[in-house]
Amino acid sequence: MLDKAKSGDMSNAKSMSIIVTKGTLDWAYPPFILATAAAAMDIDVTMFFTFYGLPLLNKNLDLKVSTLGNPAMKMPMAGMHMAMPNLMPMIPGVDRMTTTMMKNLIKKKGVASIEDLREAAVEMDVKMIGCQMTMDLFEFSKEDMIDGIEIGGAATYLENAVNCDINLYI
Amino acid sequence: MAEHVLNAEGLNCPLPIIKAKKALKSVPQGEILMVRSTDPGSVADFAAFCNQTGNELVSSNTEGNVYTFEIKHN
Numbered sequence: 001m002l003d004k005a006k007s008g009d010m011s012n013a014k015s016m017s018i019i020v021t022k023g024t025l026d027w028a029y030p031p032f033i034l035a036t037a038a039a040a041m042d043i044d045v046t047m048f049f050t051f052y053g054l055p056l057l058n059k060n061l062d063l064k065v066s067t068l069g070n071p072a073m074k075m076p077m078a079g080m081h082m083a084m085p086n087l088m089p090m091i092p093g094v095d096r097m098t099t100t101m102m103k104n105l106i107k108k109k110g111v112a113s114i115e116d117l118r119e120a121a122v123e124m125d126v127k128m129i130g131c132q133m134t135m136d137l138f139e140f141s142k143e144d145m146i147d148g149i150e151i152g153g154a155a156t157y158l159e160n161a162v163n164c165d166i167n168l169y170i
Numbered sequence: 171m172a173e174h175v176l177n178a179e180g181l182n183c184p185l186p187i188i189k190a191k192k193a194l195k196s197v198p199q200g201e202i203l204m205v206r207s208t209d210p211g212s213v214a215d216f217a218a219f220c221n222q223t224g225n226e227l228v229s230s231n232t233e234g235n236v237y238t239f240e241i242k243h244n
Contacts, residue, residue, distance in 0.1 A: 037187055037188070041222040110180045110185070
């Protein structure tokens, strides 16, 4: 709770909030890496999942990555870096292939899976808020989501954010 | 004094930090946790981690591709 920082029962309590707006495999990393690292450094963390970020709270994650519209995505291959022409991801199966390549690379380089990072975040008491409006809009239900999350709106997030030392939008 | 060792070799950011935080919970205050890592970023990260959490980075060494840290639990 943020009140903890005010009441001073943690000597060096800092706090951070992150608005999570993107739900692809690649974009799921920055918020979860920062949230877990911060929690490990005794920083109180609140994550607000909205729009395409909301499905990151689903029990079963099926995250994908696409090279479409992403010329910056260059995969290491045979000692070089390969970008994919924008035409390619339109072909059925190519995004699945790219996702598999990315997941293999993640495993090979000892990078945690999003599932593992999320579990670590839950363990370290990162507060997670699902956006009510997004749930209504895309017809998601709380039953499909992991336990221990809260549901709230913009005001819930803002009440939290005004007391935070760091506020990020990802 | 029991030896507290964390092997974080092969793990990438932010896992060494997260594992160290977890491991410190079972290290009595004043005792030292030895961490081994192969992530070059962990050199800067363990310094920052200790700075922020108030634990003391007693030593930080590089031997080839392996980084070792001694963290005193404060």
